[in-house]
Amino acid sequence: MGGKILLANIDIPGIRGFDVYRANGGYNSVTKALREMSQSQVNAEVTRSGLRGRGGAGFPTGLKWSFLDRKSDKPRYLVCNADESEPGTFKDRYLMHHLPHLLIEGLIISSYALGVNTCYIYIRGEFKYLVGVLEKAIKEAHQHGFLGDRILGTDFSLNIWVHPGAGAYICGEETALLESLEGKRGNPRIKPPFPAFKGLYGCPTVVNNVETLAAIGPIINMGGEAYSKVGRGKSTGTKLISACGSINNPGVYEIEMGLPVEDFIYNPEYCGGIARDRYLKAVIPGGSSVPILPAELILNTAKGERRLLTYESLADGDFETGTMLGSGGFIVFDEDACIVRNTWNLTRFYHHESCGQCSPCREGTGWMEKVLYRLEHGEGKKSDIDLLVRIAKNIEGHTICPLGEAAAWPVASAIRHFREEFEEHVLHPAEVIEKERRL
Amino acid sequence: MEHNHIINHPQFTRDGSPVAFTPEVFTKVQALISRYPEGQQKSALLPILHIAQEEFGGHLSVDTMDYVASLLDIQPIEVYEVATFYSMFYLDKVGKYVIEVCHTGPCTISGGEKILKHLQEILEIKSGETTQDGLFTLKEVECLGSCGTGPVMQVNTEYYEKLTPERVDQLIEELRTFANKDKPNDSAWVEKFF
Numbered sequence: 361m362g363g364k365i366l367l368a369n370i371d372i373p374g375i376r377g378f379d380v381y382r383a384n385g386g387y388n389s390v391t392k393a394l395r396e397m398s399q400s401q402v403n404a405e406v407t408r409s410g411l412r413g414r415g416g417a418g419f420p421t422g423l424k425w426s427f428l429d430r431k432s433d434k435p436r437y438l439v440c441n442a443d444e445s446e447p448g449t450f451k452d453r454y455l456m457h458h459l460p461h462l463l464i465e466g467l468i469i470s471s472y473a474l475g476v477n478t479c480y481i482y483i484r485g486e487f488k489y490l491v492g493v494l495e496k497a498i499k500e501a502h503q504h505g506f507l508g509d510r511i512l513g514t515d516f517s518l519n520i521w522v523h524p525g526a527g528a529y530i531c532g533e534e535t536a537l538l539e540s541l542e543g544k545r546g547n548p549r550i551k552p553p554f555p556a557f558k559g560l561y562g563c564p565t566v567v568n569n570v571e572t573l574a575a576i577g578p579i580i581n582m583g584g585e586a587y588s589k590v591g592r593g594k595s596t597g598t599k600l601i602s603a604c605g606s607i608n609n610p611g612v613y614e615i616e617m618g619l620p621v622e623d624f625i626y627n628p629e630y631c632g633g634i635a636r637d638r639y640l641k642a643v644i645p646g647g648s649s650v651p652i653l654p655a656e657l658i659l660n661t662a663k664g665e666r667r668l669l670t671y672e673s674l675a676d677g678d679f680e681t682g683t684m685l686g687s688g689g690f691i692v693f694d695e696d697a698c699i700v701r702n703t704w705n706l707t708r709f710y711h712h713e714s715c716g717q718c719s720p721c722r723e724g725t726g727w728m729e730k731v732l733y734r735l736e737h738g739e740g741k742k743s744d745i746d747l748l749v750r751i752a753k754n755i756e757g758h759t760i761c762p763l764g765e766a767a768a769w770p771v772a773s774a775i776r777h778f779r780e781e782f783e784e785h786v787l788h789p790a791e792v793i794e795k796e797r798r799l
Numbered sequence: 800m801e802h803n804h805i806i807n808h809p810q811f812t813r814d815g816s817p818v819a820f821t822p823e824v825f826t827k828v829q830a831l832i833s834r835y836p837e838g839q840q841k842s843a844l845l846p847i848l849h850i851a852q853e854e855f856g857g858h859l860s861v862d863t864m865d866y867v868a869s870l871l872d873i874q875p876i877e878v879y880e881v882a883t884f885y886s887m888f889y890l891d892k893v894g895k896y897v898i899e900v901c902h903t904g905p906c907t908i909s910g911g912e913k914i915l916k917h918l919q920e921i922l923e924i925k926s927g928e929t930t931q932d933g934l935f936t937l938k939e940v941e942c943l944g945s946c947g948t949g950p951v952m953q954v955n956t957e958y959y960e961k962l963t964p965e966r967v968d969q970l971i972e973e974l975r976t977f978a979n980k981d982k983p984n985d986s987a988w989v990e991k992f993f
């Protein structure tokens with residue numbers, strides 16, 4: 361597998377420890393950035409690289425950094441979003457588990473570029489065992505002069521702290537995360553003001569995903585220009601895709617942006633085809649929040665072009681026939697999967713995770729869960745299907761944070777592409793239940 | 800760091816017994832608080848509640864929460880509203896081992912429902928209940944971030960992945976044997992699969 365940027369060294373024994381990591385070129389980017397580059401040169405390289413946020417939204421990282429209020433005399437913060445709780449997504453865990461120093465390296469350079477002296481890694485509470493892994497890496501970096509006061513003898517000082525959450529998907533949303541980091545309930549804030557002006561403790565703050573920040577070291581090493589040549593069009597570089605569901609090789613893969621979806625699913629280097637020789641039925645390619653697509657639309661766009669793993673290609677066709685790259689949580693369904701059951705299951709997730717601040721989200725997710733439950737359990741009515749579509753529409757665009765949409769899209773897209781299956785549940789409930797019992 | 804001074808005043812429960820961290824744990828808590836800027840000691844609330852839950856019987860009683868509030872110099876309500884928001888904080892008594900089985904989509908594709916049913920059968924409890932001997936509490940939780948190695952469950956802080964009913968039987972036996980000793984450290988299991 362060529363072309364790896366983040367995971368290039370992952371197979372080297374002992375790469376989790378500082379010495380082996382350093383011996384393989386680790387922290388060279390820090391030396392380069394701090395000794396040879398100004399803050400604005402680092403910012404310029406990141407902008408040039410075309411790197412886009414890997415947390416889900418794909419917002420250009422250089423642009424986000426340029427919004428940071430640098431005129432304010434308040435301290436600035438960098439917060440690393442390691443809350444990873446989107447069903448189907450397990451790439452950040454993999455990265456932190458195997459290459460903790462790659463993240464630390466990225467945090468140091470990013471903090472330097474942003475003029476930050478305190479950085480927090482907000483990690484989901486369930487990943488408690490990783491807190492130790494990260495704290496060990498931080499300690500090693502301190503011991504070798506890459507963290508703490510006057511790093512490498514420069515004027516730049518930085519401390520990184522790991523902060524565990526306590527079980528709440530919504531804390532992955534950046535403003536909920538900041539609330540949580542301040543010791544409060546994870547209720548998303550109304551934007552504006554954006555974190556770039558009023559973030560943690562009301563100070564200018566940048567929130568970035570683990571994978572985004574891990575890419576900063578390699579970008580400084582290879583240069584933004586070279587990074588931008590990897591990938592395709594505006595989807596530059598590589599992306600970690602966590603693949604799960606009915607495939608032969610579940611796992612985390614680093615792909616060059618632009619890899620055809622079909623190759624990703626069937627190539628033995630990646631998913632290795634559908635498990636138990638079944639047929640591909642559907643894919644949710646970017647974590648549970650993005651629209652589900654049936655086999656024919658995930659392999660080729662409605663225009664008949666091959667679907668590629670890029671932000672643009674996956675979104676081709678918008679909500680009618682497209683989806684999104686999202687977090688890269690790639691969930692594969694085979695012919696035996698019941699779309700109604702899966703939609704009910706995911707809606708239960710969103711209902712459980714809704715913070716409850718806005719009524720369309722709090723009530724809407726609850727209603728959708730109830731209606732889907734009754735469809736799945738043979739008690740549904742034909743009108744329930746349109747009722748679901750209406751509820752989903754009423755949530756969309758009427759909430760404080762995007763969790764509302766994240767809950768609405770999976771339902772709307774499942775009905776759009778698999779309406780017959782929902783109708784089947786209404787018309788022949790006994791047979792459907794019997795079939796599922798046997799599986 | 801010289802800010803965020805805190806004093807370890809014990810809190811007295813209704814029956815008059817004191818609740819307070821041991822000096823060693825208190826030192827740890829002080830260090831945690833010093834990670835946040837002056838006046839932002841409330842930021843340490845989640846990390847401290849994790850410690851408090853571990854130290855004081857596996858769940859957060861009102862007395863424990865009041866004690867944490869007094870430590871951080873915040874109102875008790877500020878602790879209650881946080882403790883009730885996050886799923887990893889337990890307000891009621893739980894067993895020595897809290898078994899949390901993932902019931903979200905990807906795990907159900909790989910057989911999570913079977914594992915849950917199997918646990919309910921061998922422990923003879925429903926989800927949300929605790930066995931009579933106080934050893935096991937069974938819970939269903941949402942995605943644990945291990946969807947590629949499902950079915951997955953977490954026992955206290957350890958991950959157990961690629962579960963089969965046989966592996967579950969074996970694990971429950973191990974935990975029963977370990978119950979009177981220290982917690983088993985099973986991170987080798989994580990290493991193996993992840």
Ligand SMILES: Cc1cc2nc3c(=O)[nH]c(=O)nc-3n(C[C@H](O)[C@H](O)[C@H](O)COP(=O)(O)O)c2cc1C
Pocket residue numbers: 412413414415416417418419421424441442443444445446529530531532533534535567568569570572573761762763766
């Ligand atoms: C409901 C919800 C959950 C989210 N969960 C995560 C998450 O677990 N990890 C993450 O990095 N971003 C998550 N995000 C996106 C963040 O709000 C934010 O956009 C991201 O951390 C920015 O980093 P990036 O620009 O590097 O992608 C979530 C957003 C929403 C609306």
Ligand code: SF4
Pocket residue numbers: 530547548713714715716717718719721722759760761762763764
């Ligand atoms: S959309 Fe849902 S999760 Fe987001 S703020 Fe509103 S209620 Fe909370």
Ligand code: FES
Pocket residue numbers: 447448449901902903904905906907941942943944945946949951
């Ligand atoms: S769905 Fe079970 S760990 Fe993600």
